[in-house]
Amino acid sequence: MKTKSISSESNAIIKHIKSLRLRKQRTKNRQFVIEGVRITEECLKHGGRIEYVVYNKGLHNVQGGANLLNRLSKRGYAIYEVPGPLFNKIATTENPQGIMAVVNMKNITLEDLKLKDDKGLFFVILDRVQDPGNMGTIIRTSESANIDAIIITGGSVDPYNDKVLRATMGAIFYLPVIQYKDDRWMEHLREKGVKLIASDLDTDKTYIDIDYSGNIGIIIGNEANGIDKKILCNVDEKVIIPILGNIESLNAAIAAGILIYKAVEKRNLEKN
Amino acid sequence: MKTKSISSESNAIIKHIKSLRLRKQRTKNRQFVIEGVRITEECLKHGGRIEYVVYNKGLHNVQGGANLLNRLSKRGYAIYEVPGPLFNKIATTENPQGIMAVVNMKNITLEDLKLKDDKGLFFVILDRVQDPGNMGTIIRTSESANIDAIIITGGSVDPYNDKVLRATMGAIFYLPVIQYKDDRWMEHLREKGVKLIASDLDTDKTYIDIDYSGNIGIIIGNEANGIDKKILCNVDEKVIIPILGNIESLNAAIAAGILIYKAVEKRNLEKN
Numbered sequence: 001m002k003t004k005s006i007s008s009e010s011n012a013i014i015k016h017i018k019s020l021r022l023r024k025q026r027t028k029n030r031q032f033v034i035e036g037v038r039i040t041e042e043c044l045k046h047g048g049r050i051e052y053v054v055y056n057k058g059l060h061n062v063q064g065g066a067n068l069l070n071r072l073s074k075r076g077y078a079i080y081e082v083p084g085p086l087f088n089k090i091a092t093t094e095n096p097q098g099i100m101a102v103v104n105m106k107n108i109t110l111e112d113l114k115l116k117d118d119k120g121l122f123f124v125i126l127d128r129v130q131d132p133g134n135m136g137t138i139i140r141t142s143e144s145a146n147i148d149a150i151i152i153t154g155g156s157v158d159p160y161n162d163k164v165l166r167a168t169m170g171a172i173f174y175l176p177v178i179q180y181k182d183d184r185w186m187e188h189l190r191e192k193g194v195k196l197i198a199s200d201l202d203t204d205k206t207y208i209d210i211d212y213s214g215n216i217g218i219i220i221g222n223e224a225n226g227i228d229k230k231i232l233c234n235v236d237e238k239v240i241i242p243i244l245g246n247i248e249s250l251n252a253a254i255a256a257g258i259l260i261y262k263a264v265e266k267r268n269l270e271k272n
Numbered sequence: 273m274k275t276k277s278i279s280s281e282s283n284a285i286i287k288h289i290k291s292l293r294l295r296k297q298r299t300k301n302r303q304f305v306i307e308g309v310r311i312t313e314e315c316l317k318h319g320g321r322i323e324y325v326v327y328n329k330g331l332h333n334v335q336g337g338a339n340l341l342n343r344l345s346k347r348g349y350a351i352y353e354v355p356g357p358l359f360n361k362i363a364t365t366e367n368p369q370g371i372m373a374v375v376n377m378k379n380i381t382l383e384d385l386k387l388k389d390d391k392g393l394f395f396v397i398l399d400r401v402q403d404p405g406n407m408g409t410i411i412r413t414s415e416s417a418n419i420d421a422i423i424i425t426g427g428s429v430d431p432y433n434d435k436v437l438r439a440t441m442g443a444i445f446y447l448p449v450i451q452y453k454d455d456r457w458m459e460h461l462r463e464k465g466v467k468l469i470a471s472d473l474d475t476d477k478t479y480i481d482i483d484y485s486g487n488i489g490i491i492i493g494n495e496a497n498g499i500d501k502k503i504l505c506n507v508d509e510k511v512i513i514p515i516l517g518n519i520e521s522l523n524a525a526i527a528a529g530i531l532i533y534k535a536v537e538k539r540n541l542e543k544n
Contacts, residue, residue, distance in 0.1 A: 046518065133405060137523045146516035167523075174518045208537055241533070244418035244540060246318065246446045251409045251439075254529040257522075261513070261530045265480055268516060 032160035042170030049104040052078040059098030123217035128155040136167020143171035212263040304432035314442030321376040324350040331370030395489035400427040408439020415443035
């Protein structure tokens with residue numbers, strides 16, 4: 001196996017990885033960092049575009065570590081060995097497993113999407129979702145539902161944040177994620193004839209009452225403030241998920257799961 | 273307002289709070305600690321049984337802090353003032369708001385439950401769920417569905433762990449939580465004529481195909497290993513939540529949300 005060794009903190013590779021801890025740099029370079037055996041395996045399996053790999057010898061003591069390193073080497077990726085203390089310094093996990101990789105984002109726009117089947121396009125739109133665990137879990141659930149793309153509005157947490165990446169359980173390498181800084185996603189979806197569905201407390205219509213066929217987009221709002229008013233007054237359907245007990249609201253990822261799987265049920269599971 | 277001051281780390285109150293950081297002590301004393309303005313407000317609102325309150329002066333700078341302290345005082349709870357450094361030492365949150373309370377658990381058994389309506393009993397059973405966020409979110413979703421009680425099997429994370437408590441968003445003060453060390457919950461539910469429903473990958477029956485009426489219990493399994501085999505071979509219905517995309521499984525809390533709300537739909541929302 002051909003690897004190069006890095007021992008200095010001022011090495012360009014080390015500086016590059018450290019710079020990618022900042023959202024601004026990730027967005028500018030269109031790259032992000034993954035850490036750990038499991039997510040790196042998922043990246044390999046799902047065709048993630050690895051730029052290079054960094055590891056330390058401790059990886060050999062982790063289950064699947066040596067095997068993973070071999071496979072990465074056979075695929076011809078540039079691999080750098082870094083001593084433990086320096087590796088731990090650039091890692092964000094508490095107990096680093098000794099492997100990380102820099103991965104290139106896919107450049108997918110709405111125009112690139114091709115219909116997967118005759119059922120129409122299915123989008124999930126995240127409006128200023130803040131919690132990394134929620135966002136990652138919604139991406140995972142969305143891939144499970146085989147939707148076409150996730151759309152993320154400005155003011156949301158970065159989907160390439162390490163906590164989001166972990167919570168997606170590999171879905172990030174499959175599911176197109178399209179980020180907008182402004183409200184133009186609404187125009188773009190309208191042009192495609194997408195019906196926008198939003199969960200809201202201010203309606204009598206429940207989520208079981210509406211039609212989920214054709215081109216649809218389910219909007220999930222911010223954990224504390226819900227969906228932006230400018231968006232809400234432009235949606236096609238407002239639906240409520242009834243709360244029967246003594247809490248104020250459902251968790252955003254749970255609300256997303258209930259709506260997404262109601263759409264799956266109506267589009268894919270129901271026997272006619 | 274009558275308060276007592278504590279300045280020594282060896283004070284019995286301080287030692288008591290510190291001891292309740294251990295699950296063993298929580299279980300033995302049937303008490304747990306809540307931290308922060310929001311959860312303490314929820315505890316007051318929902319009739320949580322507060323034993324005593326500890327605060328520091330920084331609470332007056334937190335929104336709603338002074339008002340909360342006043343209300344606690346009017347209710348006659350014992351209130352202890354603790355200087356900032358000592359308070360921060362016994363707190364588990366990163367940025368303590370300056371209030372915590374020791375709360376007594378409710379002693380509820382299956383026998384204490386009374387039917388809420390004519391639709392039958394509705395339980396959610398958590399089998400060795402490990403992630404505090406997942407458990408808290410499932411408790412929140414279960415209260416939203418107005419179920420009768422959560423049953424927690426041995427080997428699960430402690431529902432009175434601070435991370436679980438936060439994720440329940442106050443539901444912990446309403447919803448009866450019944451913990452078992454062994455498998456006797458199965459017997460006890462059988463005696464009540466409860467139909468056990470488990471999500472499993474090894475079945476063709478989907479979660480939309482079955483009957484959710486009458487006395488039911490939905491079982492959610494461990495994040496990595498699913499439901500214990502001994503339980504699985506004794507359930508009445510195994511159902512699958514179909515995965516259409518490229519991931520292996522759904523998050524446990526999402527699977528719970530989908531099943532719980534399918535039951536809500538069939539029991540409460542469908543128009544006959």
